[in-house]
Amino acid sequence: MIRDLLVTGTAYLILLLLQRIWHRDESRPSRLLGYGIITVSMALWFYYIHWYPDMRPGEWFMRLFEPLDPVP
Amino acid sequence: MEKISERQLILIGIAFCLHSSLLTLPNAVFQTAYSDAWMCYLLAAVVIVLPLWLLGAVMKRFPDSDLFTVLKDRHPVVGRAVGLLFVFFYFLILCRDIRLLADFTDNTLLRDTPLVITALLLMSCILFLGRSSLDVLARMNGLWLPFVLVIFVLLPVVLTRDFELHNILPVFENGTRSVLLGSWYVTAYLGEIIIMPLIASNRTFRFRNGLISLVIGTLLLALLNLYTLLELGPHIVSRLTYPFYELARQIRLTDFLDRLELPLIAIELPAMITKAGISLFVICFGLNRLFPKLAVKELALPFATLSYVCSFLFFKSVIQMIIINRSWPAIALIFELVIPILLFFFLRKPKSDWNSSPH
Numbered sequence: 001m002i003r004d005l006l007v008t009g010t011a012y013l014i015l016l017l018l019q020r021i022w023h024r025d026e027s028r029p030s031r032l033l034g035y036g037i038i039t040v041s042m043a044l045w046f047y048y049i050h051w052y053p054d055m056r057p058g059e060w061f062m063r064l065f066e067p068l069d070p071v072p
Numbered sequence: 073m074e075k076i077s078e079r080q081l082i083l084i085g086i087a088f089c090l091h092s093s094l095l096t097l098p099n100a101v102f103q104t105a106y107s108d109a110w111m112c113y114l115l116a117a118v119v120i121v122l123p124l125w126l127l128g129a130v131m132k133r134f135p136d137s138d139l140f141t142v143l144k145d146r147h148p149v150v151g152r153a154v155g156l157l158f159v160f161f162y163f164l165i166l167c168r169d170i171r172l173l174a175d176f177t178d179n180t181l182l183r184d185t186p187l188v189i190t191a192l193l194l195m196s197c198i199l200f201l202g203r204s205s206l207d208v209l210a211r212m213n214g215l216w217l218p219f220v221l222v223i224f225v226l227l228p229v230v231l232t233r234d235f236e237l238h239n240i241l242p243v244f245e246n247g248t249r250s251v252l253l254g255s256w257y258v259t260a261y262l263g264e265i266i267i268m269p270l271i272a273s274n275r276t277f278r279f280r281n282g283l284i285s286l287v288i289g290t291l292l293l294a295l296l297n298l299y300t301l302l303e304l305g306p307h308i309v310s311r312l313t314y315p316f317y318e319l320a321r322q323i324r325l326t327d328f329l330d331r332l333e334l335p336l337i338a339i340e341l342p343a344m345i346t347k348a349g350i351s352l353f354v355i356c357f358g359l360n361r362l363f364p365k366l367a368v369k370e371l372a373l374p375f376a377t378l379s380y381v382c383s384f385l386f387f388k389s390v391i392q393m394i395i396i397n398r399s400w401p402a403i404a405l406i407f408e409l410v411i412p413i414l415l416f417f418f419l420r421k422p423k424s425d426w427n428s429s430p431h
Contacts, residue, residue: 026365027367027370029363029365029366030365030366030367030370030371031370033366033371033374034370034371034373034374035374036374037374037375037377037378038373038374038377038378040378041374041377041378041380041381042377044381044382044385045381045384061385061386061387062388062392062395062396065396065399065400065402065403066399067399068399068402068403069395069398069399070253070256070398070399
């Protein structure tokens with residue numbers, strides 16, 4: 001878990017640095033948010049699907065909804 | 073603000089009523105209401121008239137602004153929070169739609185292609201649509217949707233000879249409770265029509281336009297349900313993952329056109345992709361309206377990536393996509409019914425406007 005956070009955090013910092021060096025215009029807030037979201041997406045993808053296939057993605061989301069199901 | 077015509081907005085409203093409701097929802101409704109499934113759509117539409125009317129009344133108070141802008145201008149903090157809730161809601165819808173489309177394509181057309189690749193191909197189309205403008209999306213929707221509507225209306229012409237009236241009789245065979253439960257499932261899907269005030273101002277979005285979209289979308293869905301029931305019967309359709317697709321497979325026009333479902337999918341699939349593209353656009357557009365420093369085009373790729381990943385994280389299989397229809401309304405109706413009611417009471421004109429107004 002710590003390794004994953006370190007990897008994705010480093011990736012985000014590198015992207016942040018690159019964009020800080022290259023562009024300083026009005027679209028900077030969008031890019032900051034954009035790179036952040038892409039990094040989070042990559043982290044989620046690798047963490048849940050690639051590195052931990054036994055996590056069975058989807059089950060946790062289903063459990064959130066279960067109490068609301070009118071059909072037991 | 074970008075201008076789209078009233079006709080284009082009505083077509084967008086119909087698309088949001090119609091497309092997602094064609095895949096796994098019918099299965100859940102047929103399993104619950106059996107031969108009375110077609111009634112569920114009509115009942116659900118009655119419920120959705122209320123938020124449409126409420127939002128129409130709210131938009132009347134603020135001419136020339138979409139709902140996101142109104143929320144931000146009237147209540148900078150709470151309004152932005154509510155706007156973000158709408159963005160989150162359409163993000164969930166986008167994730168669900170990507171997975172619905174990917175599963176459908178994977179199960180019916182590209183059986184040997186891995187699901188992640190199918191979803192990636194769909195996602196790339198949705199991304200290019202989401203990056204474009206509302207005008208382009210409205211035109212694209214206006215291009216495909218009329219074909220879909222005409223096909224749905226003309227289906228009985230080729231199916232009537234196989235219709236069995238006893239499939240839908242007696243009415244209310246399973247009691248009214250099953251119809252009400254079926255309507256509960258449908259309400260969440262029809263309620264997606266509340267996208268109309270989010271992307272258009274009072275000049276384009278009026279209650280009347282919303283009602284036209286809702287009525288057309290609902291009638292088409294009810295008709296499709298009726299056709300499917302008359303053609304296949306309640307016991308078969310309640311066991312099918314995609315009942316409407318099976319209905320299309322029953323169409324046989326002479327020997328050389330015995331797979332008419334393929335051209336039908338070729339028309340319906342781009343229409344569904346366009347709808348998903350509009351969902352992606354609404355996410356970026358909403359964020360742009362709430363935080364003007366954020367650009368729509370810059371946000372499309374990140375949100376497309378996140379929704380692609382979440383479509384796999386949230387949903388495990390096509391079976392789960394059917395089961396989740398039962399609990400989805402409890403979440404969706406918060407955005408589709410509760411928030412519009414609250415907005416109706418709390419989103420009022422500033423007092424200075426009242427004083428300056430002649431009325």
